[in-house]
Amino acid sequence: MTVQYEDFTTKLMNDMDPALLDFVKEKVNTFIKWDLLRFFHGNPNTADTAENIARYVGRSAAAVKAEAQELVDDGLLQIRLVADLPIYTLTQDRENRTLIDQFLGACEDRDFRVKVVYHIIRGMR
Amino acid sequence: MERVKTGIKGLDQMLQGGLLPETATLVEGAPGTGKTTLGMQFIYNGIVQYDEPGLIVTFEEFPLQYYRDAASFGWDFRELERQGKLRVIMSSPEVTHHDLTSVGGIIETAAKEMGARRILVDSISHFRRLEQDPIALRELQYSFINALKREGLTSLLTRESQTLFGENRQADDFVAFTADTYLLLRYVEIESIVQKALLVLKFRGSDHAKDIRQFEITGQGIVVRSRFEGQEGIMSGSPHRMADAFVKAFVENRGAK
Numbered sequence: 001m002t003v004q005y006e007d008f009t010t011k012l013m014n015d016m017d018p019a020l021l022d023f024v025k026e027k028v029n030t031f032i033k034w035d036l037l038r039f040f041h042g043n044p045n046t047a048d049t050a051e052n053i054a055r056y057v058g059r060s061a062a063a064v065k066a067e068a069q070e071l072v073d074d075g076l077l078q079i080r081l082v083a084d085l086p087i088y089t090l091t092q093d094r095e096n097r098t099l100i101d102q103f104l105g106a107c108e109d110r111d112f113r114v115k116v117v118y119h120i121i122r123g124m125r
Numbered sequence: 126m127e128r129v130k131t132g133i134k135g136l137d138q139m140l141q142g143g144l145l146p147e148t149a150t151l152v153e154g155a156p157g158t159g160k161t162t163l164g165m166q167f168i169y170n171g172i173v174q175y176d177e178p179g180l181i182v183t184f185e186e187f188p189l190q191y192y193r194d195a196a197s198f199g200w201d202f203r204e205l206e207r208q209g210k211l212r213v214i215m216s217s218p219e220v221t222h223h224d225l226t227s228v229g230g231i232i233e234t235a236a237k238e239m240g241a242r243r244i245l246v247d248s249i250s251h252f253r254r255l256e257q258d259p260i261a262l263r264e265l266q267y268s269f270i271n272a273l274k275r276e277g278l279t280s281l282l283t284r285e286s287q288t289l290f291g292e293n294r295q296a297d298d299f300v301a302f303t304a305d306t307y308l309l310l311r312y313v314e315i316e317s318i319v320q321k322a323l324l325v326l327k328f329r330g331s332d333h334a335k336d337i338r339q340f341e342i343t344g345q346g347i348v349v350r351s352r353f354e355g356q357e358g359i360m361s362g363s364p365h366r367m368a369d370a371f372v373k374a375f376v377e378n379r380g381a382k
Contacts, residue, residue, distance in 0.1 A: 083223035
């Protein structure tokens with residue numbers, strides 16, 4: 001049974017573009033991060049607090065704060081202080097923006113989305 | 126006198142050629158009257174007709190919604206963003222206010238980078254949630270409008286009416302007082318058909334049309350038509366024919382004597 005599980009995992013991983021696979025494994029490894037990237041990609045000039053962004057994506061502020069900080073650490077979001085308020089924006093780094101574009105472009109394919117979901121759930125175990 | 130043309134058919138004529146540069150215009154109306162459409166058209170026309178880059182600051186709708194709505198009029202906002210002529214910024218009133226009053230804020234930087242000349246703020250109604258105290262709210266709105274002028278921007282601020290038809294009484298009408306220009310959009314019921322009316326209520330520093338005009342939201346955006354003829358009480362939302370008003374004012378009154 002274990003062998004079958006590993007085979008399935010390997011198959012799913014082999015099917016994915018290596019760069020995107022790394023991106024999913026290392027950077028978009030939670031559903032909230034995925035939501036945040038999708039939101040910022042669709043609304044690229046958003047500049048707001050974690051609390052307000054949480055309202056925009058329909059998640060809890062505490063969860064968004066932690067996950068947004070990890071996206072900042074990974075260079076996908078940026079943070080700046082406006083009158084002591086931490087404000088999150090999409091990264092201005094061209095390379096990372098291209099990677100986000102590629103990832104969300106690939107997500108338009110249902111099979112790819114299923115694989116991403118699988119990887120995220122697997123990472124949660 | 127230099128004018129900032131809206132490019133909206135009929136409106137510039139009402140404004141004697143357009144808005145005055147670096148002024149603030151309040152556009153007030155009930156939901157669905159076309160405030161945001163008018164604002165988007167002001168920004169779009171500025172870019173494509175007058176080579177004036179623009180910013181849209183939204184406190185409510187997601188930028189995605191603007192891209193879609195604009196596309197329905199044939200305006201490609203995404204492409205204009207790619208060209209660096211437009212930026213649709215989503216934020217909250219508290220962040221935007223702090224941002225504008227600090228040095229090197231997001232809006233200031235964007236305006237300078239793009240050479241922006243116009244801005245749509247949609248909508249200023251959301252400032253109410255920042256301050257309960259009316260005096261503090263006034264100060265906040267005043268400094269916000271002045272910060273936009275400081276950046277050399279001609280601004281269009283939308284505000285939602287609390288009533289669908291008829292007169293709207295705002296608890297605090299300080300923005301209407303502070304704004305240089307005040308445009309009112311209204312629903313009007315005439316013979317069981319709902320039409321839309323536009324009035325330039327105030328235009329500081331310029332003459333303007335005093336009549337109430339019909340307007341429509343067409344596939345190409347807002348088009349301002351002719352004035353309402355033979356009707357009175359348009360802004361009440363339920364006008365009556367002038368002949369009826371004449372009878373009521375003179376004939377009925379005389380009969381009562």
